[in-house]
Amino acid sequence: MVVCCDLEVDVNGEETFLLDKETICSFSGRLSRLFGKSASAKRNKVIFHDFPGGAGNFELISRFCYNNGEIDINPSNISLLYSAARFMEMNDSVSGNCNLLEKTAKAVEEIEYWTWSDLLVALKHGQDLQQVAASSGVLERCLDSLVGRLVTNNEASPCASTSSPDSPRFRLSGDTKSVENSKHGFSRAAWWFEDLSVLSPNMIEMLIKSVVSKKFDHAIIGRFLVYYQKSKFHIASSDEKHKVLEIVIDMLYTLDSNSISCRSLFGILRVVLNLNISKSSRSKLESMIGSQLDEATLDNLLIPSPHGTSYLYDVNLVLKFLKAFLHGDRQLSPMRTKKVGSLMDLYIAEVAPDPCLKSSKFLALITTLPDSARDSCDELYHAIDIYLEVHAGLCEEEKMKICCALNYKKLSTEAYIRISRNAKFASESTAQALTSRQLKLKNFQQGANYNETKGKAKRDEAGEQKLDISAENEKLREHLQGMQCRVMELEQVCKKMQSQMAKFVKSKAAAGHTTPRLMPRFCS
Template identity: 30%
Template sequence: MKNPTATVLWNGIVSDDAKPQPPSDDWWYEDASLLSLSLYKRLIQAVESKGMRPESIAASLIFYARKYLPLMNRQSSFHDTNYVNSGTTISNISEADQRALLEEIVGLLPHQKGVTSSKFLLRLLRTAMILHASPSCRENLEKRVGAQLDQAVLIDLLIPNMGYSVETLYDIDCIQRILDHFISINQASLVSTSPCIIEEGQLMSGTDPLTPITMVANLVDGYLAEVAPDVNLKLPKFQALAAVIPEYARPLDDGIYHAIDVFLKAHPWLTDSEREQLCRLMNCQKLSLEASTHAAQNERLPLRVIVQVLFFEQLRLQPSGNLGLPTKNDVSGQVEPAQDRAVGVDHHDMRERVLELQKECSNMKKELQKLVKTKRSWSILPKRLGFRKKWEPCSPKESKPSDTMAPAPCCNGQQNHENS
């Protein structure tokens, strides 16, 4: 703590009553930002060769970029209302100079993963799209973001579409490329790890190799839910982005189910086959109790998916070894209080609905069995009455074997009448 009795003599030199405070790491950022781009580039290369920490170099580049690139201080998406303080921003720079400055800064960024924040990289990428930077510059930024996509947040991924032919509200193709790069560089670690032996607690602890892909899966599911209301978003593009995430990367499929539900609500003209194809992206067995209850009553889902949800929910509610049959407590009308609190009224209604479906199915089977027995009895009756194929000539035309039963009574009736 600084001594209040200390007095400053001259040029930062204090009296012996207090020790001088060490300078912070950012003391040179402001002074370095006064240099021209060529001199600043030489300075960064020099301090990097002398072994300066990559974090300090990245922070200086961020300070320099925000001072000379006004677009860096604007909102990153339609939903982001947080503005960076632009009081020190120089705005009288031409677009060509800003483009050249941005490309130089991207080339000077340290290559170590995590040194530069994903938020700043995504803002640089959005600015590069606005300024029409070179394809190599944008590809470099996309790969940097893809390498640390698990550190990004949803609001920074919502990059508005700035192409000449704007098809969708957000640039989904860019996020697709970033996601593909993340999967490609993490493919080796994901394949070597068996997802069958990973527990949920290990995923949340952050020590398991599957943790980054799980975080990215939640991020992609949230992104899909944000872009799904766009009526111009086509089904193949939505499917392609969702299908990149492996199935084992999602401990629960509540996120992808929510995105599918939003997409179905915004695209009511989808055919039944397209709805079926869309719902294949989720696993009904990995829905939580709350999501299963919502899906069972969701009229936008195909009937087959609703039946699957009800079936798996019934399996979950019934104890093992007693699938589809009422338990002892159900017969006696007694339900344990703890189970009743966990299941709730909605799940009891769901159980009743499943039991009704099972009852209707069994009734249909009984009716079919009755029809089969009736058909067999009619086929045996003519043989018991002595009707044979010798009465076939009574028919004026040659009939098929299956049709010989119909004219036989007629001929037999005529023969009995003549004999009488």
């Protein structure tokens, strides 16, 4: 039998096919319309620039035509066949029984009988043709079937025999001995992580949206997304890494705020810092970290500053975390707020020795949290002391702003004594500290006197003889007297310090400069 090759088809510039025009046109409405009823023996040429599936898929379609409309439709080619049949308009033929679109539609109806491996194969081969295949319903049906099995059996795992694409049936087993993935260290709820990690970021996005809509456990979804990001980064190109990160972050953002650990979020952040992802995705990641800032550690926050900047740590990023924590959706209990307050005191002390840290940024670190976040300001005073020591060249206005940000009412007695002798603090701030301390002592003494008078009145009304001051009140009185003596000492120190400050200002103006101080070591 002589085969006529009167049609030349260039497929996407990949390969050129020589075919029998009559055979191909009998199955393709697109080519049939193009050539009409022309019986010219002259060879014709057609160029396709966007044939779905490329040259390999066109060869598959050609075999279908030369085999009189007979072809094996299976999970690995169903999406390819449908997309090509739609492109070539193969919804009718001369024989009338070779409608390829109809054949693929019938195969889709049997998806519910496919094995787990069949579903994975169909999704993997169809993801490159996502837009066309999605319109056919193939991907949607595959995803629905796969998600349905995950939701129904989220605590089971497929038998070892189903890990092969040739497995005849999909079986679930509750017997832990049959859990093949246990050798990889996965929990039973995570048996499907490795299987689905082969899918593209776009397909994962579709999958996650589907499982979320089915009320699937958000904690398991969060763990899978972290696993997917790590597994993909071993083989992904730079552009693919951007896509993977953005999809993972965007999907994590749709989950409950406690569905992923703070540690995992900081792990993703370390990767993000080396890649230029979209501002939207980065903002979402910062918001998620901020909402769990009370679970962070000091090491998490010590993030190096961006390339090209002079300061040591990325203070701006930590300030974004703080704002996200204060304005997030999660309820701010006093315990959570105080945990962040303690963490920030450690962080502020760590960044204070940085000679390039601007006073405005340092002040923002001190003042962003509410006053209720700290029961004591001793640690904050220590950090301010370090900062003023290193930044001796600050103007009086900047120094005053920093000193006034300290709540002197929350300083211990020892801190009061140290601050009164600290020449780096502005004299007005020291006076404020003493005034605050005096007011606290006065209120304390008035309360003690009131309690003592009230106790005496009750005893007199009962006709009892006049009692001496109790041992407890005696101790209180002695304590008050001791504190009053300290206040008097502090007042004297304050006067001396004000006098010394005045002399210091005059000598500074005369000298025109001060002797540089040694920079303290970084806190460990």
